[in-house]
Amino acid sequence: MSNKGFAAVAAAFIALTGCAALDAKPKSxxxxxxxxxxxxxxxxxxxxxxxxxxxxxxxxxxxxxYDNGTVVFADGVVQAVGGPELASPAGAVEIDGTGKxxxxxxxxxxxxxxxxxxxxxxxxxxxxxxTSPVRPEVWxxxxxxxxxxxxxxxxxxxxxxxxxxxxGSANLFGGRSVVLKNVPARTTQGMKFPGAPYGLKMACxxxxxxxxxxxxxxxxxxxxxxxxxxxxxxxAQAYKHKWDKYYANGGEMPERDLAMDTLKGVxxxxxxxxxxxxxxxxxxxxIDMAKEFGYxxxxxxxxxEAYKIADLLRDNDVCAVMWADWYGFKMEAYDAVKENIxxxxxxxxxxxxxxxxxxxxxxxxxxxxxxxADGVRAGIxxxxxxxxxxxxxxxxxxxxxxxxxxxxxxxxxxxxxxxWNGDPFSDxxxxxxxxxxxxxxxxxxxxxxxxxxxxxxxxxGEGDVK
Amino acid sequence: xxxxxxxxxxxxxxxxAAAQTFAISGGTVAxxxxxxxxPNGMVVVRDGRIVxxxxxxxxxxxxTQVIDATGKxxxxxxxxxxxxxxxxxxDLTASEEDGGGKSDTSGAADDTTSNGPxxxxxxxxxSINPLDTTIAVNRADGVTxxxxxxxxxxxxxxxxxxxxxxxxxxxxxxxxxxxxFVELGETGADKAGGSRASAHVLxxxxxxxxxxxxxxxxxxxxxxxxxxxxRERPVVRNPNESRVYDARRSEDVLLTRFDAAAxxxxxxxxxxxxxxxxxxxxxxxxxxxxxxxxxxxxxxVGASEGWLVAARIAQAGIPVxxxxxxxxPASFEQIASTQSNVGRMRAAGVKVSIGMIDDNDTRxxxxxxxxxxxLVALQRVPGATGVSWGEALAMITSKPAExxxxxxxxGSLAPGRRADVVIWSGDPLEGTSAAEQVFIDGVRQPLxxxxxxxxERYRYLPRRDLPEAYRH
Numbered sequence: 001m002s003n004k005g006f007a008a009v010a011a012a013f014i015a016l017t018g019c020a021a022l023d024a025k026p027k028s029x030x031x032x033x034x035x036x037x038x039x040x041x042x043x044x045x046x047x048x049x050x051x052x053x054x055x056x057x058x059x060x061x062x063x064x065x066y067d068n069g070t071v072v073f074a075d076g077v078v079q080a081v082g083g084p085e086l087a088s089p090a091g092a093v094e095i096d097g098t099g100k101x102x103x104x105x106x107x108x109x110x111x112x113x114x115x116x117x118x119x120x121x122x123x124x125x126x127x128x129x130x131t132s133p134v135r136p137e138v139w140x141x142x143x144x145x146x147x148x149x150x151x152x153x154x155x156x157x158x159x160x161x162x163x164x165x166x167x168g169s170a171n172l173f174g175g176r177s178v179v180l181k182n183v184p185a186r187t188t189q190g191m192k193f194p195g196a197p198y199g200l201k202m203a204c205x206x207x208x209x210x211x212x213x214x215x216x217x218x219x220x221x222x223x224x225x226x227x228x229x230x231x232x233x234x235x236a237q238a239y240k241h242k243w244d245k246y247y248a249n250g251g252e253m254p255e256r257d258l259a260m261d262t263l264k265g266v267x268x269x270x271x272x273x274x275x276x277x278x279x280x281x282x283x284x285x286x287i288d289m290a291k292e293f294g295y296x297x298x299x300x301x302x303x304x305e306a307y308k309i310a311d312l313l314r315d316n317d318v319c320a321v322m323w324a325d326w327y328g329f330k331m332e333a334y335d336a337v338k339e340n341i342x343x344x345x346x347x348x349x350x351x352x353x354x355x356x357x358x359x360x361x362x363x364x365x366x367x368x369x370x371x372x373a374d375g376v377r378a379g380i381x382x383x384x385x386x387x388x389x390x391x392x393x394x395x396x397x398x399x400x401x402x403x404x405x406x407x408x409x410x411x412x413x414x415x416x417x418x419x420w421n422g423d424p425f426s427d428x429x430x431x432x433x434x435x436x437x438x439x440x441x442x443x444x445x446x447x448x449x450x451x452x453x454x455x456x457x458x459x460x461g462e463g464d465v466k
Numbered sequence: 467x468x469x470x471x472x473x474x475x476x477x478x479x480x481x482x483a484a485a486q487t488f489a490i491s492g493g494t495v496a497x498x499x500x501x502x503x504x505p506n507g508m509v510v511v512r513d514g515r516i517v518x519x520x521x522x523x524x525x526x527x528x529x530t531q532v533i534d535a536t537g538k539x540x541x542x543x544x545x546x547x548x549x550x551x552x553x554x555x556x557d558l559t560a561s562e563e564d565g566g567g568k569s570d571t572s573g574a575a576d577d578t579t580s581n582g583p584x585x586x587x588x589x590x591x592x593s594i595n596p597l598d599t600t601i602a603v604n605r606a607d608g609v610t611x612x613x614x615x616x617x618x619x620x621x622x623x624x625x626x627x628x629x630x631x632x633x634x635x636x637x638x639x640x641x642x643x644x645x646x647f648v649e650l651g652e653t654g655a656d657k658a659g660g661s662r663a664s665a666h667v668l669x670x671x672x673x674x675x676x677x678x679x680x681x682x683x684x685x686x687x688x689x690x691x692x693x694x695x696x697r698e699r700p701v702v703r704n705p706n707e708s709r710v711y712d713a714r715r716s717e718d719v720l721l722t723r724f725d726a727a728a729x730x731x732x733x734x735x736x737x738x739x740x741x742x743x744x745x746x747x748x749x750x751x752x753x754x755x756x757x758x759x760x761x762x763x764x765x766x767v768g769a770s771e772g773w774l775v776a777a778r779i780a781q782a783g784i785p786v787x788x789x790x791x792x793x794x795p796a797s798f799e800q801i802a803s804t805q806s807n808v809g810r811m812r813a814a815g816v817k818v819s820i821g822m823i824d825d826n827d828t829r830x831x832x833x834x835x836x837x838x839x840x841l842v843a844l845q846r847v848p849g850a851t852g853v854s855w856g857e858a859l860a861m862i863t864s865k866p867a868e869x870x871x872x873x874x875x876x877g878s879l880a881p882g883r884r885a886d887v888v889i890w891s892g893d894p895l896e897g898t899s900a901a902e903q904v905f906i907d908g909v910r911q912p913l914x915x916x917x918x919x920x921x922e923r924y925r926y927l928p929r930r931d932l933p934e935a936y937r938h
Binding site: 308310 | 555556560562563564565566567599600603746771774791793794795796797798800801802803804805806825826829830832836839840842843844846847848849850895896897898899900916917918920921924925927
């Protein structure tokens with residue numbers, strides 16, 4: 001919201017309260033509303049042609065597959081998806097998709113591009129404000145370096161069109177996330193996904209207790225993790241109560257606490273909780289905690305043991321964000337199984353493939369492929385490539401609160417589209433062309449249609465295929 | 467579970483590799499030597515070795531067991547070109563994204579000696595635990611051998627690496643002390659006190675100290691003596707039983723006697739020297755070392771910027787174990803990284819194989835075949851340089867074996883090689899394919915792991931008459 005918009009809303013509020021208060025005794029000063037969007041998105045889509053892709057295999061991201069499919073997009077949005085019978089609008093650029101696959105762009109809900117960028121030097125490492133286990137006041141967007149060369153690799157090799165940048169997991173409350181369009185810009189605001197809600201990164205388990213316990217501070221144990229997290233939510237409830245009263249009655253504005261502002265946003269349902277949590281028993285505790293304090297966990301990230309409680313995740317409508325086959329790199333990842341993702345899918349819960357890594361983000365389609373194949377081999381029913389694509393775009397969009405805008409090829413949604421040079425569930429396949437909001441951001445056949453970050457200009461390998 | 471796995475191990479140990487003759491027929495057979503796959507091929511194994519493989523039409527002895535591999539693919543087992551497999555059950559160090567610091571599982575991680583007094587003398591073998599779940603997980607995915615290197619501690623020299631098999635038995639070592647591992651790039655500079663220049667002086671000094679030991683101990687100086695010299699051989703076999711204690715040394719030495727002794731076979735070219743460098747200029751410095759010490763048997767490890775100087779690497783005849791798909795300027799020594807690096811080096815005539823260099827090297831070796839498939843994919847990307855399917859498979863089978871002189875033993879299905887054979891559900895360079903049967907030295911391996919047992923236990927969640935803990 002711009003400052004002007006904020007002023008208008010404030011004025012409207014004054015007018016309303018003015019009417020309602022006619023017969024009341026003189027009131028204290030009316031409340032002034034805090035601007036909840038002080039670093040607004042300045043992203044504007046780039047121009048794109050009216051485009052029709054024909055004769056391609058299409059996964060619409062909503063579980064449907066079209067052989068010999070047609071995709072039409074114009075003015076930045078999907079116009080139609082269907083079979084060969086779909087007519088081409090006049091003046092459309094026709095692309096022959098024979099032998100190609102077309103999908104919604106991949107959405108990675110767990111990336112640290114920009115806050116742990118390449119090159120990996122301490123001057124640029126801005127992902128963990130590991131100075132206190134409770135840091136909900138920090139915002140990942142204030143760390144993101146938009147010149148991270150990793151964004152371009154995620155686009156051209158990975159077909160990633162949207163991604164959530166999270167703070168690291170050293171803290172119980174790591175700070176706010178930011179959702180970005182994978183379109184290069186001079187500023188982070190220029191990449192911000194318009195209208196995407198904020199997320200809050202939380203963490204349970206090993207990391208907070210290791211980072212602070214080793215300094216002799218709380219938390220040093222898992223029970224310390226939980227106690228401190230609960231205490232913080234209790235404070236946030238009191239803070240929210242104070243502000244609710246102020247917004248209802250006016251008077252003296254309470255002192256602002258940026259940390260509590262974020263948690264208040266969660267309690268109001270405006271900010272989505274993305275909870276780093278590996279173990280089944282800990283996820284169950286975090287679900288109860290959310291009920292205790294009246295918020296919702298949107299997704300458990302790195303949910304290596306999600307398969308043990310897939311029913312609980314389904315019943316509580318919590319997404320599980322998973323790798324295909326990472327295991328054992330830490331104690332809480334010890335009980336990984338390769339069928340985790342398909343088992344969560346099979347239970348009727350929301351399954352998502354994520355990277356948490358600047359290399360794996362380039363191969364999320366292959367990660368989904370492995371998980372799918374492992375699931376099929378284990379005899380898990382109702383799996384298909386079309387269903388598995390939901391793990392890569394639809395469900396991530398749901399977890400980010402942007403499913404009404406992207407994540408599937410439903411007409412009216414943003415034309416975030418990847419055309420692959422073969423079946424994307426194969427190691428032999430790469431993106432050939434990528435559109436974001438209908439603008440072509442990558443074409444494998446055109447060296448000029450590929451982003452090169454400022455950092456790479458004039459360096460050996462500038463503009464290489466990567 | 468433990469009981470069941472141990473029982474499996476005992477059976478594997480009890481069944482001798484010898485005397486087993488069998489054939490695998492009907493599958494698509496890839497030899498691992500760089501050639502393309504052969505449809506409807508055959509693999510014949512006797513006494514733990516390959517007898518014949520490929521388009522074979524031979525009469526099998528009566529009673530030979532024939533395994534039908536129709537619709538399957540058959541290849542040599544994957545050889546991890548660079549790894550730390552078997553050294554860590556759970557990794558030691560937490561990543562920056564995890565907040566950094568050390569996790570509390572150091573007792574289960576032996577991959578780095580961060581605080582010990584020795585360096586080059588370290589022999590990685592005592593750290594290897596064949597019962598690590600990491601070995602089982604990789605075995606179950608068709609990885610049958612691995613080059614295992616220690617990580618550096620305080621010195622540029624990490625110590626001596628081994629080649630292991632992943633068999634379900636208590637004897638993992640194929641070749642102990644096969645190579646010395648040294649860091650001469652960014653990590654080397656750090657270990658040498660802050661600069662590459664210092665790392666190179668340290669390196670030269672170390673070889674000087676080794677040479678001096680050799681000079682003062684005539685038996686070592688003899689090198690390849692016609693008659694084995696019992697005082698010399700133990701230096702090669704096991705530096706921890708070094709018998710060069712009577713050799714005189716100068717006053718100004720930096721290495722312990724054991725460390726210096728361990729470098730004698732490196733200096734004599736009787737032990738491979740794996741050198742980790744990434745930057746193009748660092749690679750050229752290593753090529754210069756080869757000119758200065760012609761007897762060194764150098765292998766480059768990493769070499770992310772190798773494509774910039776590929777012709778010179780080829781000219782020097784030095785093989786490379788490369789990261790397959792590094793394409794980020796992850797550090798200032800990898801600015802020119804591209805997935806085409808391997809293809810371009812190969813096209814220039816460099817012998818390239820694939821390793822997992824600081825990339826989940828203790829546990830995710832099974833990803834090498836996916837990476838190899840990704841290199842094949844590059845053939846269809848305009849401007850990129852990929853490799854053919856046969857070459858890609860060779861880079862994860864025969865090439866790493868040849869790089870350290872074991873090409874005659876492992877890594878291909880050529881007659882006489884150890885029978886490390888995998889039957890895959892499909893094309894092994896597709897991550898979607900799975901290893902269905904794995905043989906090491908001709909012995910069929912169990913493919914059960916901690917992970918497969920967990921799947922069985924939690925496959926169906928509805929409550930039963932007893933808790934989940936009773937499902938085993």
